[in-house]
Amino acid sequence: MDINRIDVAVLGLGGMGKTHVEAAKASPYVGKIYGYEPEHERAVSRGKELEIETTSNLDSILGNPKIKLVYIAAINAVHAELTDKELRAGKAVLCEKPMGETLAEARFMIKAEKDTGNFLQIGFEARYSTLYTTAKAWIDAGLIGRPVNCHCRYYCSEFHKKNTWRSNSSGTLIGEKLSHYLDLQRWFMGDEVDEVFSMNSPNVVDYFNHPDNHQINMRFRNGAVSNLNFIMFIGETDHSDPLLEMIDKQSDDGHHLQYYIFGTKGAIETDVFRRRIRRWEFSDSPEQLVSKIVETIRFPKEEDQTWFHNVHGQNLRIAELVAKGMKPEVSAKNAYETMRVGFAAEISEREKRIVKIAEIC
């Protein structure tokens, strides 16, 4: 069968840009790969390291009709502007989360997608990760009944460091990190959020330009509730982003990334640092409700990336979708709904009140 190969470009050639380049190299649907960095010297040095042709002239990417798909892996502050330019130049776009740093930027991206009708998907790759696709399949098969309550706790070390774009950013960790985990909660619960109440305590990490901890509570339209609890300073092992390279010591040194999804007939736990997913089944007895663990799946370290951080798998799929002229698997509008929850949480923390999602439009 003939494969329609497309040329692609990766904008922003840092850590995540490298992951995007590697996925493009592995795709049978990708022909030539171009890279872009705004500073000439960095474009040249990253081009050599990644073994691709690079440029510091964005117009050469925008004006090249053979480039059909652009991966945006630049810093968050330029996501909206780059997405707008690329969509209006006729390209399909996979943009890393978050959809900009402000509600106005997220709306700007949605407008560009609506105006052009072009392909835009946001990089919420957790929806391609086996840990979470397994949980979702169990929920959809009715194995826990109706999901009514969901908890996520994510505790990690401080790995954003002093004086980086991440620690200096005025955009919060809710967009930069937690948007993935809010997105999964919407996906698992299968409903839209109605209202949000979020709190944060004074910082431990005083050199962050934003809070280092969040407790985000959500109520869904159907009455289900969920909670996301994030702290960035307890994990003892400081070893870069643990989700990019997880080491065994992190499984019991204060790192946690767990979901508990409670339904009317059972429950699911996903546990990144213990490399497992489990399921409970509830039944009745004359005395009480009875709960039993009926399924446990473990995965080896070698499969970490596909189990909880499957950018590679997501990107292989995106290249295939675009080469075949298909639509995004997860719409930009769906990602925007997750961003609305995040912005509502930011307002709730600032104004110390419950925020209705309907306010964020």
Ligand SMILES: NC(=O)c1ccc[n+]([C@@H]2O[C@H](COP(=O)([O-])OP(=O)(O)OC[C@H]3O[C@@H](n4cnc5c(N)ncnc54)[C@H](O)[C@@H]3O)[C@@H](O)[C@H]2O)c1
């Ligand atoms: N999906 C995920 O799980 C995941 C994981 C890590 C990072 N990310 C996202 O990927 C993006 C990049 O993160 P990273 O870890 O690679 O950061 P990084 O600091 O390693 O790389 C950012 C790159 O962007 C470049 N850049 C700066 N201004 C630019 C501009 N105007 N145009 C193009 N490039 C520009 C920088 O020179 C740098 O090479 C961020 O949006 C981040 O949120 C997503």
